[in-house]
Amino acid sequence: MTAAAGDTALLDVRDLAIHFDTEAGTFRAVDGVSFTVKRGATLGIVGESGCGKSVTSLGIMRLVPQPPGRYAGGEILFEGRNLLDLPDREMRQLRGGRIGMIFQEPMTSLNPVYTIGDQIVESLRAHGLSDRAKARARAIEMLDLVRLPSPEARVDDYPHELSGGQRQRVMIALALANDPELLIADEPTTALDVTIQAQILELMRDLRERTGAAIVLITHDLGVVAETCDDVVVMYVGRVVERAPVKTLFAEPQHPYTIGLMAAVPRLDTMTDRLETIPGSIPSPYAEIRGCRFASRCPLADSRCRSELPPLRELGPGHEVACWHAPIEEVSR
């Protein structure tokens, strides 16, 4: 399932490292991250602030500002080609073309002085649809696809005339306009109210069925992951600590961080007197940590954890864990 995924993997990120050189030192935002995205599948990247999930997504699209950012290693294979070797012009064609993007804040991602129709038309024309009338018709079709009410009229609206949920629908229409094979969505519903979030998640699930696009969904919300993803990558301070099919991850997480994170999520359907916490806080990203990044907060940490970086090891089908103590059942005390 994992090793044989070679020919079906749409995106194959290998050992990616993105560092930022700042006055305070080198900030290792992403430090050796690997994962694959299968065609038509949804991969979730979860983690808390500072884990490097957003930098990873920007990194895939080569949108990390350089400097201060710097690719410190690894490769990003999209359909077998390393995006890091692509000339800028080709990369621009790919972005908004075969790789679509959705960001958290639709208001800052849409241009306020152009109508939403113009922005979709511009994207279509930049990617080869030169006929204006056809492009406009396609824009309306896209707005209809994302279920914006009365798309023929709204196509001439400016972003400020739309609600937050509607703007996010427009962002999705824009991202899907050129039939991308891969959609990268960075916290697409975080800024939205919960009833609107439900509508957008529903829409994304539906569109995945209809367009067959693979999705990389970056989120901090395990509820969103459970509802939308096929596979999940858990990140902690620039590293992947665990990787598994969604059901496996939620039913039998192995990494102490994943276990702590799962248990800390307040549940709507069960009442506990005290919420589980993960004691301590994340280490400074400037610190050069030789061992496991989680060792400072981990109850299982020993001298090996503090000195040697645990690699991802496969424990079950598609289930990989970066922990010296995994499987945790063998911990005897």
Add this chain to the structure above:
Amino acid sequence: MSGPVLRVEGLTKHFPVRRGVLRRQVGLVQAVSDVSFSVAAGETLAIVGESGCGKSTTGRAVLRLLEPTAGTVTLDGEEITALDASRLRAARRQMQMVFQDPFGSLNPRMTVREVVAEPLVLHGVATGADVEPRVIELLKLVGLSDYHADRYPHEFSGGQRQRICIARALATRPRLVVCDEPVSALDVSVQAQIVNLLKDLQQQFGLAYVFISHDLAIVRHIATRVCVMYLGRIVEEGTTAEIFANPRHPYTRALIAAAPRPVPGIPPNREEVTGDAPSALNPPSGCAFHPRCPLAGDRCRQERPELRPLGASAVACHFAEESAALSDAPEAPPAPLLMRRLETLHAARTSGA
């Protein structure tokens, strides 16, 4: 304890909208209309709702950080809404606030010691040599250490900053703390730490909390009672257990159904709530929820439902009796393997540390 700590009656806050050179009033944002509730000592009342529902305005109007348009607020028998400026300042000692953004609510140029000492000195709770030990005591109370006192806010993480805000709020030994989305900006693992801290402090000091939040899961874990607001009005009010077990208002039911559950494989249990929240500048006729409501009938378009008792709750819906119990609410206990592994970690922590 005789009577509630906080009693709010008919609280209303409308903002005039003015346009043009003459600043003529062209409209009225009805941010909060006719909101009533009370909170006892040691109790947490949660106000939940989505953006623009008036929950934050309610919190601020209660403390008179915003001057209410109408209604009364009574704290321990003293009518806050009737106080003049100097007596209001004195009363502020009894009622404090914790805000969402621990970055914006701390002065970056003050050390933690100064931040926490300021309310002590302002309200004359401690003077001279008594200030320092009280500051250290407060820091320890919220899980910080004495060596944190000389640092500046930027040196702390979000969770630690929120602890500083809580220490500051508790400095004057208030009876009431209004918490406006206190954990929304925090990561899950840190969120849990702060929620537990707030609960501990409440038990220790018998604090009354008004807890404003959009996150129902957090609310379920901290609140004793819940008020659900929609477009400036309370649409449902009841004990936490009752609201989650038997939500009666279609909006409450939609909120609960819409929250994504961290359980893969369960089908999303969505009620048909479509569209966006309407504007408080121009609220719909009748029930404000009717344009989005799956149960809406003609009566809902014409007549605004009053909040009325139903079972153990109060609900403002003409058809509350008809909204059946949540169709198979996806109850799913945490995965047994997860819990067993968590036990292993707990055991390791206690034996190791």
